[in-house]
Amino acid sequence: MVEAGNVQAIEFTVNGERREATVASRQLLVHFLRDSLGMKGTHIGCDTGSCGACSVIVDGRLVKSCMMLAPQADGCEIETIEGIAKDGELTAVQRAFHEEHGLQCGYCTPGLVMAATFLLRRNPQPSEDEIRRAVRGNICRCTGYVNIIRSIERAARNGAEEAA
Amino acid sequence: MSTTPADTAVEIGRSIGVSVPRREDRRLLQGQGEFADDVWMHRQGYAHFVRSPHAHARIVSVDTRRALALDGVYAALTGEEVKELCESPFFQIAPEPAAKIAEYPLAVDKVRYHGDAVAVVLAETRELARDAAGLVDVEYELLPVVVDGVAAAEADAPLLHEQVGTNVAWHGVFDWGDVDWALENADHVVEIDHLHFHRFSSTPLECNAAVVHWDPGTDTVQVKSNNQMPMFASMVIGPTLGVASNRLLFASQDIGGAFGNKIGSYPQIAALALLSRKAGRPAKWTEYRTEHMLSCGHGNERTFLDTRVAVMKDGTILGFKTRAFDDAGAYLHYEPLGAVIWSQVSCGCYRLKHLHVDYTETLTNKCPTIPNRGYSRLQHLWLIERIIDIVAHELGFDPVELRKRNYVQPDDYPYETPNGCVYDSGDLPRSLDIALELIDHDKWRARQRELGRGSGKRIGIGIGSTLDSGTNNFGQARIINPELPFSGNGEAAYVKLDLYGEVNVNLGTTPQGQSHETTAAQVVGDVLGMGPEQVHVTAGFNQQQNTYVAFSGTYASQFAVTGLGAAKGAAEKLRAEIIEVAAFALEADAEDIELADGMCSVRGDQERAIPFIGVANLIYANNAALPTELRERISLNCRHVYVPPFEVPDPDKKRGNLTLTYASQIHACVVEIDEDTGHVEILEYAAVDDCGKRINPRIVEGQVHGATALGIGAALYESFEYDGDGQLQQASFYDYHAITALDAPDIKTADIESPSPFTPNGAKGMGEGGGAPLHAICSAIQDALGDQDAIVSDSHNPWERVWWLVHSGERGEPRGVRVSAQAAASAEGES
C-alpha cells in the first residue's frame, strides 16, 4: 500500500527511460511533465479536461494528463510527444499530418498525434467515423478537423505501406 | 516513404502558387515548438490574478496580508497601488466623453464585470500562487447591473463609469445615398423588428501567457508573451508604465492560435510588469481557460432594431436603414474601432446605394470585447445576409436569384461603395454557382419539395455571401475620433545574405498558424532564384532583432499583402545588391547577372559565376578587395516597409477607402432539421474562396476550413451568455461547447482567383472569412421555415431555438417581420 501523504515518491518510465521523483500529491501529471521534467511538448488548453491538448499514453491508455495526479503515474509507463519520433525520424502519423496540412498553430498537435497514434495501434484501418470518434476529445480551433481527418486516413495508409 | 502531393518538384524561382510543404511543421509535430508558457526565466515567480465574482460592485477593501503571510509568496499588487504606480490610465481611442474612462491594469474603486481583476499575487509555484490568491480578502458592495447592450444606453441604466456620465461609448450616424428617398420610392418595404448577433469568441486553444521581467540592470521590460499585436500593446501600456518603447521589449515564437483575441492581453502584461518590478523577479503568468473565458475578451455582440429595407418589384434592393447597438462590455479594449470597421463592407456583396446606420456602442457589465476573427464586419455582413434571405422569404424571391440580381457584378470592378471603399476584383455570381454545384443544390431543392409535412424532418438550403476585407486603412480611426494620429498601414521585413551566403528573413509579424515561415520563404526564394527550402525565415518576433512598424503584428487578413509585400521588397533590394557585387566580381554588367540556386552567373556563360558565399565574403570579410563606394553602400542587409496607397478618410462624411483588398467567400449548405428536437444536421457544406493570387493554395484552403468550422461552431454551439446578475454562464469548455470533430461536417472547397490589381503579388489578405457559416446556417434554417413561422433573428441557433422556430407558426408566435407596399406606408404616415 502507498501510505497517505501530501508528498509521494514515485517511479515511472517516460518514453522508455526509467525515472524517480518526489511529487506533491496534488500536482497534476501535466504540470509534473512540463514544470518538473521540462517536457513542454505536452500542452494545456483548458482546466476541465475538455480539450485533449495534454493527451499522453499511460500504460497503453490514452489519457488527459490534466485529469490525472502525478502520484497516480507511479509504476506506470508514460509516452509523450517527445518520445514518438525515434532518432528524429517522424512516424507515419507525424508525416501524414505534415503531408496533409493537418496542423496550423500546432498547439493541439501533440495531443492529436498521441490520439491518432493510440487509435492506429488499436485499429490500423479505421473508418472516417471511427477517426472522428477517436479525436472527439481533442479540440482544434484552426483546421476545422478536415485535414486532421485526412491526415489520420493517410497515416493509416502510410502505416499499411510500411507494414507491407 | 510515400510521396506527398506537396512534394511535387518546384521549379526554382517559381514557388508562388505551389502548395509547398510547411516549414513550421517539423518542430510542432515533435513538441519542439516554443509557446509562451514554455518560456522560463531564472528566479521567476508565478502570478495569479484575483478576479471579481461580481459583475458590478464597489471595492470596499482589498487585504493581501493573509496571502503575503504564506511561505513562498513574493509579492502582491492591488488596484489602489497600481494606480499610484502608473503614470496614467490606459490611452483611450474613444473621443469625449468616453475618453474619460480611467482603466488601469487592475480594477480601481469598482469592479465592472464578472472576472474583472482586483489583485495579483506572485509566488514560488503555480499551486502556491493559486493558494495565495484565495487568501486575498476582498470586500465588495454590490451595485445594480446592466447586461443588455440596448438597455445600457437608456438614461436610467446603472452607470459603469460615473465620470463619463453615460454608458454610450460612441454614437454616430452613417448616412450614405438617400435612404429616405429609397424607402419612399420602393415597391416594398420590409421591416424587421429585431436582429441579434451573439457573443462568442474563437477561444484559441492556447490561452494568453507572458513572462515579464522588469530588469533593474538595464531598466528594460522584457515581455515574452503571445500577444499578437505587440506594437499596439506597447503604444497602450508604454505611457501608462512610463517606459519608452525602446525599453519595452516584446518577443514571441510560436503562438497557439489568436484570431484577434490575443490583442487583448495588454492590461495583464502591464500588471505583470509592475509586479515584476515590485518583486524584483520575472513574473510568469499563464491564463487559465476559465480566466480566459471570463476576461480575455469576447467577440462583439450587436443588436439591430427597426431595420427597414427598400425593395423593388424586380428584386432590386435599394438599401436599408437600421439602428445598431454594439455591446462593448465593461471597458474599451481596441474599441470603439469596431464602430467604424464594419463600414469596410457597408453594402456587403451587393450594389446597395442607400444606407443609413444609426450606430451606438454601449458599455455593459460584461467582459470587454476584443477583435475576433471577422472583427466587426461579420456582424454587419450577417445583417445584410439576413436582410437578403428575409426579403426573399417574405416577397417570394428565390434566394439564389435575389443574390445574383443584387451582387456586385464581375464587370463592376473596381467598384466604389456608397462610402468610398473600392472593391478590387471578384466574380461573385460564378463563386455562387460553384458553391451550389458542390452542394448539389438542385437535387436538394427537389428533395425539399418532396419532403412533405408530417415526416418530422425539414430540409433547408442556405447561402452565406461574404467579403473578407484585408489591409485596413487605419485612417478610419479618425471617423471615430478625428484627433487620433493614425492613418494608412504597413509592414516591415528584413532580408539579409549572411556570412556564408545563407539567405535569412525576419518579419514584423507574429504568426499563430498562418504559415508565415513557409510563404515568406516562397516569395523571397522566387525573387532570389532559390527554392523556398533554401531560405531561412526566423521563427517568431523579437523586437530587438526584427524590424517593425507601428502596425506590425498578425491580425486583420493582411499578411499576404503587407507582410509578403515587405518581404518581396526587401528581397528585391537584396537581389539588386547581390547582383551589383557579383557584377563587380565577375567583371560583367549587372544586367547580365542571373541568380539561380545560390549562384550568380553571367548570362550565356555559366563558367563565369560566383556563389552567394563568395558575394557574402566580399562584403563581410574581404572588403578591402572592393571599391570604396561599393563597400560603403552595400551591406547585404535589406529592410523594406510595404506601404499601401491610402489617403486619410473624410471623418465628416464617414467616407474613404478603408481597405485595400476584398477577398470573397461564398458558402452554401444543406441542413436537415429534426422537428422534434430542433437538431440541425449539416448534410452538405461547401466554401468557395476567391482571395486573388494564392501564394500557397493548401495554406489558403486550411484557413478556409478553420474559419468555416469556427463559424459553424458559433452558429450552432458556441455562445457567451450572462444571467441577470451578470454571471457568465459559459466560463469553461465544459459549458462552452467548442465544436468537435464529431460535430463538424466535411467541408468541400473550391476557389477562383481574381487577382487584386492593387497588391504586390495580386494576392489578397484572407483567413478571417467574414463569418460566412453564420450567414449560411441562418439562411438554411430560414429556408426550412414556413410562411407562418418566425424569422431567424439570432445568429446563434442551438437546438432549442430551432425547435422554437419550427413550431413558432403553429403556436402563433410573433414573426418579427412585416411587409408594406409603399402606398400603404405613406397613407399610414399621413393618418
Add this chain to the structure above:
Amino acid sequence: MLLESVAYARPDTVAEALQLLAENEDAAPLAGGQSLINVLKHRVASLELLVDISRLEELRGIAAAPDGGLEIGACVTYDELDHSPEVRSAQPMLADVAGHIEDQQIRDAGTIGGNCCLSDPTNNLPPLLVALGATMVIASSGGPREVAASDFFHGYFATAVGEGELLTSVRVPPLAAGASAGYSTVAVGADSKAIARAAALVRANGTIEEARVVLACVSPIPARHAGMEEALRGRAAEPAAVAAAAERIGADLEPLGDAHGSAEYRRAMARVVARRAVCQAIGNGGPQHG
C-alpha cells in the same frame, strides 16, 4: 486550475481502502477521476485525502454468468465496457452507451462506479442501469450490502453509498426473453452534455407486455415514468402507440432550466427521448446518440 493541498494513498485491497475511508472524515475514493479531479481543480469541494482505488484488482473484473447476468467491477472503465465481448453479448446497449460517453480519453479513465457514485443527473449510465434493473453492491466495514439501482440515487451528487463505504460492483441481470433495451439522448453536441436522456427496457411480442421507461436530466435522479409505462402496457409495439403513451409525460416533470436548455424544452425533450428509447427497444429506430 490547481488543486488545494490534498493527501494521496493507494491501498492494495478493498479492505485497506475501506479502512482509509473510515478513518478519514474528509476522504474520498479516486477512481477514474474524470469528475472528481475537475471538482478539486475548481476548488468547489475540498478533501483531506484521496484514496486511489483505480488499480484494485477486486474492482476491475467483468464476470459473466451462463445465463447472461453480469457482475461488473466498479472500476471497469467505459472503454472496457465498450470493448468487452461479455458485455457486448449480454447487454449490447450498455456497451454502446458506454462507447458514446464523451471521448476516448474519458472512456479510458472513467469508470462505471464513478459514473454512478457522482450522481450527476446528466450522466449516461444511471438511467440505463435503472432500466436494466441493476443491483449495486456496496462494501462497508460491516460487510457487503446490495441496493437496487432504482434506490441507489438519492439526489444531486448523493447516493446510497454512505461514509466509509465503497461501491464495489454493479450486477446487471440477464435480459428476459423478448426483452430489449433502448436509449436516447438530446445533447448540446455529439456525445456531450445531455439536455434530456431516456433509457427503456421493453418486453414485447407484437404487444408490449412490460416496459420500463427511465428519464434523466429532468429531475435530480433518474426516475421511471409510471404514467408512460402504464400507457404502454398491452399496446401494440409500434411507433404510434409509443408516441401516444409518451404524451403522458408532461406537467408532472419539473426540470430545472439552465444555459443549455429551458425547463420547457427539457420537458418536451423528455417526451421525445422517452418515445425514441422505447421505439428503439421495440426495434423501430436506430441507435439514438446525441
